[in-house]
Amino acid sequence: MALDKFGIAKRIAKELKDGMYVNLGIGIPTLVANYIPQDITVVFQSENGILGMGPYPEEAAIDADLINAGKETVTVIPGGAFFDSAESFGMIRAGKIDLTVLGAMEVSEQGDIANWKIPGKMVKGMGGAMDLVASAKNIIVAMMHTNPKGESKLLPQCSLPLTGVGCVKRVVTELAVLSITPNGFQLLERAPGVTVEEIIAKTAGKLIVPEFVPEMDI
Amino acid sequence: MNKVFNNAIEATADIKNGATIMLGGFGLNGIPENCIAALVKHNVLDLTCISNNAGVDDFGLGLLLQTKQIKKMISSYVGENALFEKQLLSGELEVDLVPQGTLATSIQMAAMGIPAYFTPAGVGTEIAIGKEVREFDGKMYLMEKAIHADFAIVKAWKGDKAGNLVFRKATRNFSTSMAKAGNITIVEVEHLLEPGAIDPDEVDVAGVYVHRIFQGGNYQKRIERRTTKI
Numbered sequence: 001m002a003l004d005k006f007g008i009a010k011r012i013a014k015e016l017k018d019g020m021y022v023n024l025g026i027g028i029p030t031l032v033a034n035y036i037p038q039d040i041t042v043v044f045q046s047e048n049g050i051l052g053m054g055p056y057p058e059e060a061a062i063d064a065d066l067i068n069a070g071k072e073t074v075t076v077i078p079g080g081a082f083f084d085s086a087e088s089f090g091m092i093r094a095g096k097i098d099l100t101v102l103g104a105m106e107v108s109e110q111g112d113i114a115n116w117k118i119p120g121k122m123v124k125g126m127g128g129a130m131d132l133v134a135s136a137k138n139i140i141v142a143m144m145h146t147n148p149k150g151e152s153k154l155l156p157q158c159s160l161p162l163t164g165v166g167c168v169k170r171v172v173t174e175l176a177v178l179s180i181t182p183n184g185f186q187l188l189e190r191a192p193g194v195t196v197e198e199i200i201a202k203t204a205g206k207l208i209v210p211e212f213v214p215e216m217d218i
Numbered sequence: 219m220n221k222v223f224n225n226a227i228e229a230t231a232d233i234k235n236g237a238t239i240m241l242g243g244f245g246l247n248g249i250p251e252n253c254i255a256a257l258v259k260h261n262v263l264d265l266t267c268i269s270n271n272a273g274v275d276d277f278g279l280g281l282l283l284q285t286k287q288i289k290k291m292i293s294s295y296v297g298e299n300a301l302f303e304k305q306l307l308s309g310e311l312e313v314d315l316v317p318q319g320t321l322a323t324s325i326q327m328a329a330m331g332i333p334a335y336f337t338p339a340g341v342g343t344e345i346a347i348g349k350e351v352r353e354f355d356g357k358m359y360l361m362e363k364a365i366h367a368d369f370a371i372v373k374a375w376k377g378d379k380a381g382n383l384v385f386r387k388a389t390r391n392f393s394t395s396m397a398k399a400g401n402i403t404i405v406e407v408e409h410l411l412e413p414g415a416i417d418p419d420e421v422d423v424a425g426v427y428v429h430r431i432f433q434g435g436n437y438q439k440r441i442e443r444r445t446t447k448i
Contacts, residue, residue, distance in 0.1 A: 047318065048244045048391050056445040064247065064439035065375075065387040071245040071298065071442040076387075084390040085244070085270070086326035089319030093338065112342075123306055123315070124297030130345070131319030134338035165342030 001193045002174040003216075008142050010035045010218045012101055012172050015140060016042050023047065023092070023132060025102030026070040028142040032101055043079075045097055047128040049088050052080025069128065089128065093135045100136035102129060104143045104168075106158040109184040109205035111168040113141065114160035126163060133164030145173035145202050152204035154178070154185055175199050177216060184208060189216045221381050221425075222410070223432040226256035229404050233262050233369060236289075240325065240365075240396040241269040241279065242372035245298060245442050248389030249278050250373040252406045252434045258285055266290040268325070268367055270318060270392050272302040277440055283311070292365070294318035298442060317345070320362050322392060327364035329398030329427075334363045370400020373434065374423070377407035378414075381428030382421045390422065398427045406434035 003011070009031035016022065016032075018040035024030050033055070036042050044053040046068040053068055054075035061075065068074045076082075091097065106114040113133055116126040133139055146152055154171065171178045176199050177189040184206030190199060192215045200207060223229040230253055233239070239257075243249035257265075258281050265288050272293060273280035280299050282288050290312040296302040305311035316324070317339040327335055336359035340346050350361040372393040375386035383397060383405060397403050410433040 046388075048247070049388050056447050059446050062441070062444065062446065063387065064441050065389050067245065067247050067388055067441070067443075071247070072445040073441055073443065074445070082385075082387055082390060084385075084394040085318065085322035085392050086395045089322050092319060120307070123303065125293060125295035125315045126317055126345075127295035128318040130317040130343065131337075131339040134341060162343045 242393030381425030
């Protein structure tokens with residue numbers, strides 16, 4: 001059975017390692033924070049100037065001066081810090097953030113990503129995405145395998161305006177975990193109960209399928 | 219030297235049609251509410267506004283969009299404002315969408331007297347068109363220029379009459395850099411204090427950058443997404 005968005009987040013949380021500094025994009029990526037393994041410590045960076053971003057506050061503790069990059073009210077954990085946007089993107093570009101998780105509309109078999117514009121229809125702006133994908137050591141995309149029309153989002157080439165070139169390392173969808181290699185997408189894992197055939201059918205880009213594809217362990 | 223003004227109306231009185239203004243804040247967080255209301259009252263037109271976002275339809279910079287006082291926006295994300303997106307798609311509003319880090323850094327570079335710099339953000343995308351691309355140590359970078367403005371308008375938590383500013387929590391965002399970059403910097407504060415009330419150790423933006431300061435009030439501090447623990 002294909003995962004839901006919580007399942008995707010849960011699987012991505014398994015990539016977290018103790019001591020990592022992590023930036024989570026808006027949408028499905030924010031859910032990753034709910035599944036941090038108990039035995040590790042991870043520090044979340046919010047691009048608007050927070051290190052040690054914590055969970056949503058209790059009603060009484062809501063503070064309008066404390067929001068995340070998605071404009072939601074949040075808290076800050078003990079040992080956290082505040083700084084300005086210039087410093088925030090400085091630390092991002094200088095490679096201090098170990099892992100970036102973000103959504104996408106399209107990913108190409110070379111690791112290109114498009115997630116900020118649909119010409120003529122949706123032009124909300126790129127926000128911090130271009131900085132993040134150009135700088136992070138490790139980028140994981142969390143997205144559905146196909147778009148609402150049923151078309152594959154894993155393509156030979158992106159058709160939408162690019163956010164970044166050759167930067168995505170790993171993709172987790174409701175069907176699979178894939179990595180990007182010099183030879184295209186490589187299928188690493190399939191969602192419990194999902195067949196390799198279904199994944200092949202829904203992946204338009206070049207897909208390397210090993211003999212044995214394990215199920216995700218979540 | 220007296221930097222203290224009585225209110226937003228007086229502090230923004232000489233802003234003319236066609237001015238370029240940087241406005242601090244991230245979404246509705248830390249925005250200069252009093253000055254935005256004053257700009258609406260003054261009905262100054264054909265503004266070029268540099269701000270990370272465009273507020274929401276009925277608050278923040280959205281108020282200046284409603285009254286069609288803005289000719290051009292320079293921002294990184296305008297998704298929370300449906301009117302903005304509509305004016306952008308219809309061509310009514312000129313928009314430069316700039317990566318958030320590039321926007322913050324270009325403003326910071328103006329504050330630091332640096333005319334241009336190189337960043338990896340946007341290499342290989344449509345925003346690289348027309349820009350110099352250079353390689354450093356095997357990686358490609360775009361040349362971006364500092365961004366200046368006639369006026370920088372920000373809101374701080376505390377400020378003293380010498381212009382020193384202290385910010386609170388996530389409200390630093392673009393405001394600290396903008397305060398330092400503006401040709402004329404106007405600051406509204408929640409608490410206006412005498413020099414000496416703010417410890418030099420505590421200062422986020424030193425008074426040298428600030429030209430006008432006034433005691434603000436009636437802050438709505440609206441929250442776009444009021445999320446709480448489940």
